[in-house]
Amino acid sequence: MMISTLKKLLVLLWLTLPVSAMAQIGIVATVNGKPITNYDVEQRLLFLQYATNIAITDANRERLTNDALQLLIDDMLKTNAAEDAIPDLGALLLPQVRDLIDQNFGTDTKSGSRVISDLGIDPITVQIKYLGDLAWSNYISTKFASRFEKVDTQVDDELERIRINASKPQLQLGEIILVPGPSRTLEQTAELAEEMVAAIRKGANFAEVARQYSASGSASRGGDIGWIIVDKLAPPFREALADVENGGVSAPVLVDGTIYIFRRVAERKDGLADASQSRVWLARALLPLDADATEADRLELAARLRRDTADATSCDDILA
Structure with a gap:
């Protein structure tokens, strides 16, 4: 019988323990x-x-x-469902797992696994x-592949929606969604949310x-949900974000038994028409100069360049 990767990792996790610790495992x-x-x-804790x-406190x-x-x-x-x-x-x-650990926890001199190990945490965890x-x-991608075939159409629809709403205010957000579970009541989930917000603000x-922790599909992206039109946000979310500055995090918001925490990353006050989001086009003017040119030659060429571009008002003027 083939041994799953998960089982191999669990075995390795236990084998790294000293004999004295093995006796205390249950x-x-x-x-x-x-x-x-x-x-x-x-x-994991x-x-x-x-x-x-x-x-971690008492x-x-x-x-x-x-x-x-x-x-x-x-x-x-x-993992079991996927491997089956x-x-x-x-x-x-x-x-890919090891690469992600390096990206998220590694330094210029240490791998992510080494950093974690130095903190007393088993990298296999x-x-x-x-x-x-x-x-x-x-x-999920494999199981619902047929639905993903419609992505192109959905993208076109989304682009059209963005065009229609291009000038409406938008926020770039991150989210954490917490739901109660078998081992955590709603009250305990609310306490956890408050602890998270306090820790993030610190x-x-x-x-x-x-x-x-997030129960949302955005968890694998670090909670990133991109740009959201402010008018499309539910009223409780708009209210929670009203006084949050860019880079800040909202207080927990309870809606229908689910708790939401938002991070405000950036803002477009005028949507895609926001001047702060405009592209800047650059052109560079070059004139030939011999490597052994004298200082006088260099100054003369610089003066010529200033004269030739004095009336330029666009990149096209310079290119012409």
Whole structure:
């Protein structure tokens, strides 16, 4: 029987432990016959703390531990579903997983895995998380391939919509969407949202928090949802963003049992007609000059260039 990439990663995760720690490992859950241990949960908890900058305290440890377990279960379910549908997918994705870890956590002198390891976090824990995200994305793309065939038509429709609304105010936004789950009530989810906002306002990376926690499909993009016409936002969202400056984050917004957090990235007050979004076209004028030209030759040529371009009002004038 073929051993899945996820199972191999879990085995490697346990084999890296010292003998004394192995004796303390216990199984806390199973997913399709694959065990999740207390060590897996503790490592995911440490990674959550690092990635979100939410400090683990006596008050929130139990809730965050439950979150870590639920996220592990979600990752395993996504990876299992994808590997069942697409053989060897996990092995094919591992190089991409490592690249993502390097991009998000690496430095000029250290790989992402080394940075994480130096913090006392097992890199395999992070690989399992990113493998789940990428595997699920590939699974969805494959499963609904026929729907994606209509993308060109949808793009044309979207371009037409943008043209019609070209002069309307727009905001570039990021989102984090939180929903209660089996291990987290709505009240606990609201507490988590407040902790997230506080951490982000103190410097935590919004995109990484979104990747870890957001229930939205935008999570894999760090919560990025691009430019949104302000009038198209639901009234509670417009109200929450009204006093938020570019680069700032909104307070949590509760709508129909779901909690939303927005980051305001940028603004187009006049939509695509905003002068601040205009393109600037440049032209460069060059005149030949010998390498051994004298200083007088250089000054004379510079004066000629100024005379020739004195009346130019466009790039075309210079090119002419």
